[in-house]
Amino acid sequence: xxxxxxxxGARMDLEVDPDRSVADILREDLHLTGTKIGCxxxxxxxxxxLLDDRLVKACGLTARxxxxxxxLTIEGVGGPDGEVSDLQAAFLDEGAVQCGYCIxxxxxxxxxxxxxxxxxxxxxxxxxxxxxxxxxTGYQQIVDAVAVTARARQAARTTEVVR
Amino acid sequence: MSELKVIGxxxxxxxxxxxxxxxxxxxxxxxxxxxxxxxVLRSPVPHAWIRELDVTPALQxxxxxxxxxxxxxxxxxxxxxxxxxAYALAWRKVRYVGDGVAxxxxxxxxxxxxxxxxxxxxxxxxxxxxxxxxxxxxESAVVPDTEAPGQGNLAGRHLVRNGDPDPILxxxxxxxxxxxxxxxxxHAYTETEGALAIPEPGGGLTVYxxxxxxxxxxxxxxxLLGLPxxxxxxxxxxxxGSFGGKDDIGYQxxxxxxxxxxxxxxxxxxxxNRSESLIAxxxxxxxxxxxRLGASADGTLQAARxxxxxxxxxxxxxxxxxxxRASMHAAGPYRYQAVQVDADLVYTNNGYSGAYRGFGNPxxxxxxxxxxxxxxxRLKRDPIDLRLQNCLRDQDVTMTGNRLNQAVPLAExxxxxxxxxxxDRKRQRYAEGQSGRVRRGIGVACYFHGSSLGGExxxxxxxxxxxxxxxxxxxxxxxxxxxxxxxxxxxxxxxxALGIEKRRIRIPRPDTQTAVESGPTVASRASMLGGxxxxxxxEKIKQILNWAAADALHxxxxxxxRDGELFISxxxxxxxxxxxxxxxxxxxxxxxxxxxxxxPKFHWDFDTGTGVPYHCYTFGAQxxxxxxxxxxxxxRVLGIWATHAGGxxxxxxxxxxxxYGGIAQGIGYALTENVSFHDGYPQAIDLNRYHxxxxxxxxxxxxxxxxxxxxxxxxxxxxxxxxxMISTAPAIANALFQATGKRWRKFPLTPKVILTGSxxxxxxxxxxxxxxxxxxx
Numbered sequence: 001x002x003x004x005x006x007x008x009g010a011r012m013d014l015e016v017d018p019d020r021s022v023a024d025i026l027r028e029d030l031h032l033t034g035t036k037i038g039c040x041x042x043x044x045x046x047x048x049x050l051l052d053d054r055l056v057k058a059c060g061l062t063a064r065x066x067x068x069x070x071x072l073t074i075e076g077v078g079g080p081d082g083e084v085s086d087l088q089a090a091f092l093d094e095g096a097v098q099c100g101y102c103i104x105x106x107x108x109x110x111x112x113x114x115x116x117x118x119x120x121x122x123x124x125x126x127x128x129x130x131x132x133x134x135x136x137t138g139y140q141q142i143v144d145a146v147a148v149t150a151r152a153r154q155a156a157r158t159t160e161v162v163r
Numbered sequence: 164m165s166e167l168k169v170i171g172x173x174x175x176x177x178x179x180x181x182x183x184x185x186x187x188x189x190x191x192x193x194x195x196x197x198x199x200x201x202x203v204l205r206s207p208v209p210h211a212w213i214r215e216l217d218v219t220p221a222l223q224x225x226x227x228x229x230x231x232x233x234x235x236x237x238x239x240x241x242x243x244x245x246x247x248x249a250y251a252l253a254w255r256k257v258r259y260v261g262d263g264v265a266x267x268x269x270x271x272x273x274x275x276x277x278x279x280x281x282x283x284x285x286x287x288x289x290x291x292x293x294x295x296x297x298x299x300x301x302e303s304a305v306v307p308d309t310e311a312p313g314q315g316n317l318a319g320r321h322l323v324r325n326g327d328p329d330p331i332l333x334x335x336x337x338x339x340x341x342x343x344x345x346x347x348x349x350h351a352y353t354e355t356e357g358a359l360a361i362p363e364p365g366g367g368l369t370v371y372x373x374x375x376x377x378x379x380x381x382x383x384x385x386x387l388l389g390l391p392x393x394x395x396x397x398x399x400x401x402x403x404g405s406f407g408g409k410d411d412i413g414y415q416x417x418x419x420x421x422x423x424x425x426x427x428x429x430x431x432x433x434x435x436n437r438s439e440s441l442i443a444x445x446x447x448x449x450x451x452x453x454x455r456l457g458a459s460a461d462g463t464l465q466a467a468r469x470x471x472x473x474x475x476x477x478x479x480x481x482x483x484x485x486x487x488r489a490s491m492h493a494a495g496p497y498r499y500q501a502v503q504v505d506a507d508l509v510y511t512n513n514g515y516s517g518a519y520r521g522f523g524n525p526x527x528x529x530x531x532x533x534x535x536x537x538x539x540x541r542l543k544r545d546p547i548d549l550r551l552q553n554c555l556r557d558q559d560v561t562m563t564g565n566r567l568n569q570a571v572p573l574a575e576x577x578x579x580x581x582x583x584x585x586x587d588r589k590r591q592r593y594a595e596g597q598s599g600r601v602r603r604g605i606g607v608a609c610y611f612h613g614s615s616l617g618g619e620x621x622x623x624x625x626x627x628x629x630x631x632x633x634x635x636x637x638x639x640x641x642x643x644x645x646x647x648x649x650x651x652x653x654x655x656x657x658x659x660a661l662g663i664e665k666r667r668i669r670i671p672r673p674d675t676q677t678a679v680e681s682g683p684t685v686a687s688r689a690s691m692l693g694g695x696x697x698x699x700x701x702e703k704i705k706q707i708l709n710w711a712a713a714d715a716l717h718x719x720x721x722x723x724x725r726d727g728e729l730f731i732s733x734x735x736x737x738x739x740x741x742x743x744x745x746x747x748x749x750x751x752x753x754x755x756x757x758x759x760x761x762x763p764k765f766h767w768d769f770d771t772g773t774g775v776p777y778h779c780y781t782f783g784a785q786x787x788x789x790x791x792x793x794x795x796x797x798x799r800v801l802g803i804w805a806t807h808a809g810g811x812x813x814x815x816x817x818x819x820x821x822x823y824g825g826i827a828q829g830i831g832y833a834l835t836e837n838v839s840f841h842d843g844y845p846q847a848i849d850l851n852r853y854h855x856x857x858x859x860x861x862x863x864x865x866x867x868x869x870x871x872x873x874x875x876x877x878x879x880x881x882x883x884x885x886x887x888m889i890s891t892a893p894a895i896a897n898a899l900f901q902a903t904g905k906r907w908r909k910f911p912l913t914p915k916v917i918l919t920g921s922x923x924x925x926x927x928x929x930x931x932x933x934x935x936x937x938x939x940x
Contacts, residue, residue: 034185034186036191036353039850040437043437043851044850046353074184077184078184082184088183092175097182098648098824099354099401099402099645101189101353101354102353126859131857132857133857134858135352135404135406135824135828136404137824138825139827139858141819143858
C-alpha cells in the first residue's frame with residue numbers, strides 16, 4: 001500500500017505493508033530509533049508518538065492509519081540544528097531523566113498535553129502522562145518539567161499580548 | 164565544605180541530552196551488517212527431565228542458520244556465583260517456566276520464531292516444588308541436580324547471634340509474635356534484556372550488553388565459551404533500567420548470543436520480549452518472616468528473635484547474599500539486649516530469584532516495621548513515639564552487636580516526617596472514628612541499611628583519568644550507569660577535585676578493554692566506591708598538573724593555588740588549564756592516572772553469626788497517608804513524606820530522583836505488583852497482569868535529605884538508591900491498619916486481598932505460558 005503522511009514536518013511517500021506496526025516502520029525502515037519498544041502489547045506506552053497532536057502507541061498503530069496524517073516523533077521535537085525544545089530543556093533541568101528509555105515518550109506526552117491544555121494543573125499533567133510507564137523516576141520531576149514549561153510558555157504568551 | 168563549587172549544586176545529568184533527544188542507543192538500537200536475530204526456546208513447564216531435544220527440524224526452517232544448546236558451552240554451561248548451580252541453557256532438566264532450552268539464530272525474527280517452534284523437545288514431568296514451607300520435607304522433589312550446597316532443596320543458611328533473646332522474651336511484659344509474607348517482585352525495567360554479540364578475527368568476541376557489571380559478564384562469557392578473558396570484550400550500551408535485575412539473566416542472554424556468534428561467524432542480536440522478560444528473568448525473592456519481639460510495659464524493646472525463609476527458586480543466583488542482608492537487618496534499627504536471627508533459603512520451581520533494589524532489606528524492614536506498629540497498638544502508644552523511644556542513636560549498638568561510630572540521624576528523620584506530614588493532627592483525626600465507604604489512615608516506617616557490599620566480599624573501585632591535547636579530560640570506569648546517575652556523580656567529583664569545567668569531561672561507555680576491573684555495579688555502591696576512586700584518581704593527576712604549572716611559573720608545586728581553572732603562583736602570575744596541559748605535554752609528562760579506593764576492612768563470621776556486617780549505615784523514615792475504598796478494595800496513596808540520611812548529597816536532582824523512584828517501586832510492592840506462582844506456573848505473564856504504578860498512582864512526595872559529612876564518603880557521601888524504597892510498603896500497610904483496623908501481614912495488598920484476605924484466583928497454566936513464550940499462537 002502507498003501511504004503519504006508528514007513525518008516531523010517532512011512529506012513522506014512510502015510503499016508499505018498496511019498491517020505493519022508504525023513502531024516497526026519508524027525503527028526498522030526509517031531508522032528513527034528514538035521511538036522505543038517496551039512491550040509491543042500497548043501496555044507500557046514507551047513507544048508513544050504524536051499523530052496529529054494526539055498521543056498514540058506506535059506499537060498498536062498500523063501503517064494504514066498514517067495515510068494523510070501528521071506524525072511527530074522525538075527526532076522532530078527539537079530545533080533544526082539539534083537544539084532542544086523548552087520542554088526537553090526542562091526535563092534536563094528538573095532531573096526528570098534517569099535511564100532514559102521512557103523519556104522520548106514522556107516528552108511527547110508532555111507536548112501533547114501542552115498543545116491541548118496550555119495551563120494544566122499538576123493532576124492534569126499526571127493524567128496526561130498516565131499512559132506512559134516510567135520505572136525509574138516516580139514521575140515527580142517529569143511532572144515538574146511539564147509544569148515549568150507550561151508556566152514559561154504562558155508567560156511568553158502574556159508578554160506577546162502585552163507587546 | 165562551604166567552598167565546594169559543583170558538588171551539591173544543581174546540575175544537568177551527564178548523559179541527559181542524548182536521552183531527551185532520543186539519540187541514546189540501547190541494545191535494540193544497534194544494528195550491524197550481516198546481523199542475525201536470535202530467539203530462545205523456553206520451557207513451558209516448571210519441572211521436568213528433558214528426555215529428547217532434537218534441533219535438526221529447526222535447521223530445516225528457511226532462514227534459520229544455527230541452533231545452540233547446553234552442549235555448546237563448556238561443562239554444559241554450568242555457572243553461577245556464589246553457588247554454581249545454573250546453566251546458560253538448561254542441561255538434562257528444566258527447573259522453572261521460562262528456563263532456556265535452546266537458542267536459534269536466523270535471518271529474521273520471524274524465522275527465529277519458526278525455528279524454536281520446530282525444535283522437538285520431550286519433557287518428562289517431575290513433581291513441582293512450589294511451597295517454601297514444604298520444600299525441605301524429606302518427600303519433596305529436589306530441584307538442583309548439581310552438587311548440593313546444603314542438602315535437598317536447602318540452598319543456604321544465615322544466622323545472627325547477639326546474646327540469648329529467649330530468657331529476655333520470657334520475662335518481657337509484652338511479646339508479639341507474627342509472620343509476614345512477601346511475594347516476589349519483578350523489576351519491570353522499561354527496556355528488556357538484550358545482547359549483541361559480534362565475532363572478532365582470531366576467535367574473539369565483542370558483546371554489547373545491558374547488564375550492570377561488565378567485567379563479571381566478561382569473565383562468565385569467557386568461562387562458558389572456553390575463551391581466555393583477553394578475547395572477550397564487553398561494552399555497556401545505554402541501559403534502560405535495571406534495579407539489580409539485569410545481571411544474571413543478562414549474563415545468560417549474552418552467553419546465548421555469544422555462542423551463536425561464534426558458531427555462525429556472524430553478529431547475533433538477542434532481545435527478550437516483554438512476556439519472556441516477565442517469565443524468564445529473576446525476581447526479588449518471596450520471603451516469609453516470623454518475628455518474636457519483646458518489650459517492657461513502658462514500651463522499651465528488650466529482645467527479638469527472627470526466623471526467615473527465602474524462596475530462591477530454581478537457581479540460587481544472588482539469594483544467598485540477599486538473604487544474608489535480610490538477616491543483618493531483620494530486627495530493625497532499634498536497641499536490644501539480645502537478638503538472634505535464623506534464615507534459610509530454599510530451592511523451588513517458582514521462577515528464580517536474585518538481586519532487586521534493597522536486596523532482602525525490603526522484607527526484613529517490611530516485617531519488623533509492621534511488628535513494631537502492632538506493638539505500638541497493643542501498648543496504646545503513638546507509633547512514632549514508640550520508635551523514637553527505641554531507635555538507634557549516636558554510639559548505640561545495633562541488632563548485630565556493633566557500636567555505631569558515625570552520625571545516626573534516625574530520630575531526626577522520624578521527627579522531620581512527623582512534622583511535615585502533619586502526623587499528630589491526622590493521626591488523631593483518623594482515629595476518631597470513621598464511617599462510610601472510604602476510610603483514611605496514616606502510617607510510618609523507618610529503616611537502616613548497611614552501606615555497599617558489607618561482609619559479602621571485596622569492595623573496591625578503580626578509575627582512570629587522562630587529559631588530551633585539547634584539554635579534554637576522559638574518565639574510564641568499569642561501573643555502569645543504568646539510570647541511577649553515577650556518571651553524573653563522577654563528572655561532578657572530577658570537576659570538583661580537578662577544579663575544571665564540567666564541559667571538559669568525557670566518560671566513554673564502560674568497556675572491559677579500556678576500563679579497569681572494579682567489581683560489580685550493585686549494592687548502591689557506585690557513588691561511594693566509584694566517587695572515592697574518582698577523587699583519588701583526580702588528586703593524582705592534579706599533582707602532575709601542579710608540577711607542570713610550578714615548572715612554568717617558577718615556583719614549588721605546593722605553592723600553586725587555584726582560582727577556577729587558573730593555576731596561580733605566589734607572585735600572582737597565572738596560567739590557564741589549557742596552558743598547563745600544553746606545558747605538561749612539552750615536559751613529556753604523562754597526563755594519565757589510575758586510582759583505586761577500597762572500603763576499610765572488617766569481618767563477619769558466617770559460621771558463628773557474629774562480627775561486623777557493614778562499615779557504615781544509612782538511615783531514614785517515611786510516612787504514608789492512604790485512602791481505601793471498602794467496597795472495591797482499592798487503596799490510593801494520598802501522599803508520602805520521606806527523609807533519608809546518607810551523608811552528603813552530591814547531585815541533588817539525581818538524589819531526589821532516586822528517592823521518588825524508590826518510593827514508586829515501594830508503592831507498587833505494597834499494593835499492585837503481584838507475582839504469583841501456581842504450581843510453579845507464573846501468573847504475571849504480561850504488563851496487563853503485572854501492574855506497575857503509573858503517574859496517577861504515585862502521589863506527590865515530600866522528600867528531604869538530612870545531610871552530614873561521613874569521613875569515608877567522597878565529599879562526605881554514602882549511598883541511597885536502594886534504601887529509599889524499603890520502608891514505603893510497611894508505612895502503607897501501617898496506614899491501612901489505621902484506616903481499616905485490619906492487618907493482612909502480606910504484600911501486595913491488592914483489592915482482592917483487602918476485600919477477601921486471599922490472593923487473586925490463579926488462572927495461568929501451561930497453555931497460556933506456551934502462548935506467552937511464543938511456542939504457539
